[in-house]
Amino acid sequence: MMEAKIQAAFKQLREAGFRLTEQREFIVRYLLKNRIEPTHPTAEMIYTDLKAQHPNVSLATVYNTLELLVQSKLLLAIDNKTDGKRHYDWFGVPHYHVVCTNCGKIVDAFNFETQDLPQLAQAATGYLPSSYHVEVHGVCPECQELLGLK
Amino acid sequence: MMEAKIQAAFKQLREAGFRLTEQREFIVRYLLKNRIEPTHPTAEMIYTDLKAQHPNVSLATVYNTLELLVQSKLLLAIDNKTDGKRHYDWFGVPHYHVVCTNCGKIVDAFNFETQDLPQLAQAATGYLPSSYHVEVHGVCPECQELLGLK
């Protein structure tokens, strides 16, 4: 069933108008197989992991592919101000992100209803919504400890 | 009453542990007097506008001050992926942002309830929330026209 998910992703990438290349296949497989949810990796991290097994993937291609996956609505980009890097998250069950203002760690949370947001945004602004992102900033439990907030 | 708002901002800045300098005063006054809501200016834009009247304000200080104002919860930072720049918004009535994926234009919207978000985030993750940000991405009416989506 993992393979089915992978194939569905390829299909979605194609339907967004992009070709399926060997490199893109490696990257999609990597993202799905490595359960990136808890990691929220950056392009650099993905590249480093990937090149061990696939030396024929360049960093520029990783950047390029990740951007295409965002456009294809397979990935979500999270610009993390704390570390200055763009992180990625697989676009599955709708959820939001909680980012540590001290160490930059990102975790997912699911207990906030955002279903109506696109329609409301369209009603309010006339924009044609394609995606949305909810982000909470705060201090993670570990950093609370470190900072004596706990 | 504008002056009262300005004084309140100074107070808030002080209470966050920062000193009140001439430059910071200029910047806060500029932000409040120029109703930045519709503009969502960047550090560069603020600097350019400001230096006409106050040549003794450097770009580095503008960057620095804006960051302090964010920390003091007077401003909200919006990293706009489309133009690659950080925009700022005065932190008044809670609202969310709708960003054009084509031209980068940012508008405010108010019709989505986010009051419970911080508590929910804390309950779900154990983080100590200090702020949050809701952002919708889509194509603005003008770009819909340009792109033939309308």
Place this chain on the structure above:
DNA sequence: TTTTTTGCAAATGATTTGCACTCCG
């Protein structure tokens, strides 16, 4: 074939930083 895509290296450019000087408190 025709159009994309890749990979390398170089460019970009917004933001950050080091440091000597100045000023707020």
Place this chain on the structure above:
DNA sequence: CGGAGTGCAAATCATTTGCAAAAAA
């Protein structure tokens, strides 16, 4: 006074880009 804050210029560094070669459709 002493620690913060400023201004300048230089450094940083994640991301983007140009272009020739390679691969998809």
